[in-house]
Amino acid sequence: MTTIETANTSQSQALLARAKSVIPKGISGHYGYAVSDESPVFFQSSSGSRFTDIDGNEYVDWMCAYGPMIVGYNHPAVDTAAASQMAAGNTVSLAAPVLVDLAEHLVDMVDGVDWARFGKNGADSTTLAVMVARAATGRKYVVKVDGGYHGAAAWMQTPGNPGTVDGEHDLILSVPWNDPAALQTVIDEHGDDIACFMSSPYHHPVFEDNELPADGYWSAVEAMCRNAGIVIVVDDVRSGFRIDLAGSHVAYGFSPDLVCFGKALGNGHPIAALTGTDALRQAATDTFYTGTQFFNAAPMAASLATLKELQAIDGANRVTEIGQRLNAGLIDVASSRGHDLRVTGIPAMPYYRLAGEGGFKQHARWIAECVKRGAYLLSYHNNFVSTAHTDADLERTWDIADQAFQALDT
Ligand SMILES: Cc1ncc(COP(=O)(O)O)c(C=O)c1O
Structure with missing residues (x-):
């Protein structure tokens, strides 16, 4: 050598x-x-x-x-789709038809979802997910997993991080990964006030061994959340499309209410999506969350081409x-x-x-x-x-x- x-x-x-x-x-x-x-x-x-x-x-x-x-970087089909949409128009005063094409494609592709809304970063989809869950339930608490990362908004950060203040974390409860009993305890204490349980499909903290869900973990979570009227949010921003193209929840055998995507969704073009079930359609309609760049059409075209390529090559x-x-x-x-x-x-x-x-x-x-x-x-x-x-x-x-x-x- x-x-x-x-x-x-x-x-x-x-x-x-x-x-x-x-x-x-x-x-x-x-x-x-x-x-x-x-x-x-x-x-x-x-x-x-x-x-x-x-x-x-x-x-x-x-x-x-x-x-x-x-x-792959500079993927020809993805970048050509983005370039041709760019030539037709990217950020225009009206939405582009590709918005609908992409939403239809995601709804078709991702198991159990009926609608999609788009943003730019993964944190857009996790933020919107929490708002939709709160709008749907009229409840305030979010339960997450210790060490789980859902973006850089203040409430998602570790308490004490510079620039965050105590109040921002007051509505966030945290439980250990793979521990249904701990989740049940939190539900027993705050159940009527918990809007959603948000977690990545498996646990991928930094500086620690990553952990897959134990047998029966997600079905136990599903049963407890259904019982207490808590919205189940899967944060598939990082693992999306690297476990199962229909959503990582398919691989782990459960049915979330909301699924967050970002990262690989556009092969590097800036786009994120929140997808959800019909039961949450009204809440997703009512929730105001937007951004100046949310309707950029070229990343949507890139995303559609990325998803088609992923499907074509398994x-x-x-x-x-x-x-x-x-x-x-x-x-x-x-x-x-x-x-x-x-x-x-x-x-x-x-x-x-x-x-x-x-x-x-x-x-x-x-x-x-x-x-x-x-x-x-x-x-x-x-x-x-x-x-x-x-x-x-x-x-x-x-x-x-x-x-x-x-x-x-x-
Ligand atoms: C699981 C998970 N959720 C959400 C996010 C936030 O995504 P973004 O950095 O695009 O806002 C990340 C980013 O690393 C992530 O890994």
């Missing part, structure tokens, strides 16, 4: 220094967490499963922009299969170098952790060594698989992982 060069990222670092003088922190938000003195920070171009940073280093991208990229099964191979290969490489790599979550969104001595620090070092050699992974967050990842990407990633382990051990 030839030795893979480690990347020089000096131009990224120089641009980051410029950024810091005009942008607080330089790179803020979730992209900011991945920035280090050695990491690539700015990209120059992207194509398929890879991107090139501004220093000219190429990376196999296992972050997929934190999930949006699912059928996208969810494809990313699952690629993820299974990626993960099995990485576990083998790790074990051949005397390391114990744990993989949790679904195959297409693997969360990695090196067990054993060294803890998270050692794991983060291994990931950093992988990034330096051209496999873009994150240490503290689940990774993402796309349908554009190839056998060559898998081989290269395994080689890189192997050399990264050797670098750890020297």
Whole structure:
């Protein structure tokens, strides 16, 4: 095996220094967490499963922009659909027909839903979901899962985060994942006041092993919520289309009232959706929630093309299969170098952790060594698989992982 060069990222670092003088922190938000003195920070171009940073280093991208990229960067069918809608008009004083085409397509594709409303970010769909649940029930509390992330609005953040105040969290109750008894206790205490239970279909917190639902968990949740008149909201913003194209709830055998999508819905074009059942149609009609850019037509065209492509190539099964191979290969490489790599979550969104001595620090070092050699992974967050990842990407990633382990051990 030839030795893979480690990347020089000096131009990224120089641009980051410029950024810091005009942008607080330089790179803020979730992209900011991945920035280090050695990491690539700015990209120059992207194509398929890879991107090139501004220093000219190429990376196999296992972050997929934190999930949006699912059928490959610059996908011809998606980007052509967006471009041709753009040529006809994007943000115009009337809605575009593609709005209806996309809503029809989603209603057809997603199991158990009868309508869709659109926004830009995942937090638009989770915010609207809470409003619709409150409008429908006339109740105020939201129950979520400890460590569950639903966006960056103040009420969704960890209490105490700078810029949030206590009152913003007062109506949010939290229960441990996979713990129906804890949910029952909260329902016993606040049942008549709980509007909705909101959760991702499986638990994908940061810095922790991800956890699938235990057998019977979702059916127990469903029974308790039905019994207490609580709206069930599935936040499929991150996992949507990587488990089942009809919605992740299909894989776990339950029927939510509202399903939130974002991220992969437009393959990187800005669009999110809240979908729901007929029972909540009136509440969704009554609820005022909008934004200047919500009616952009080009992202809707891109989304429609993304969904059609995913259906044509059996996208969810494809990313699952690629993820299974990626993960099995990485576990083998790790074990051949005397390391114990744990993989949790679904195959297409693997969360990695090196067990054993060294803890998270050692794991983060291994990931950093992988990034330096051209496999873009994150240490503290689940990774993402796309349908554009190839056998060559898998081989290269395994080689890189192997050399990264050797670098750890020297
Ligand atoms: C499960 C989940 N819900 C909601 C969101 C919020 O999405 P956005 O960042 O597009 O607002 C995220 C973002 O990471 C997410 O992972």
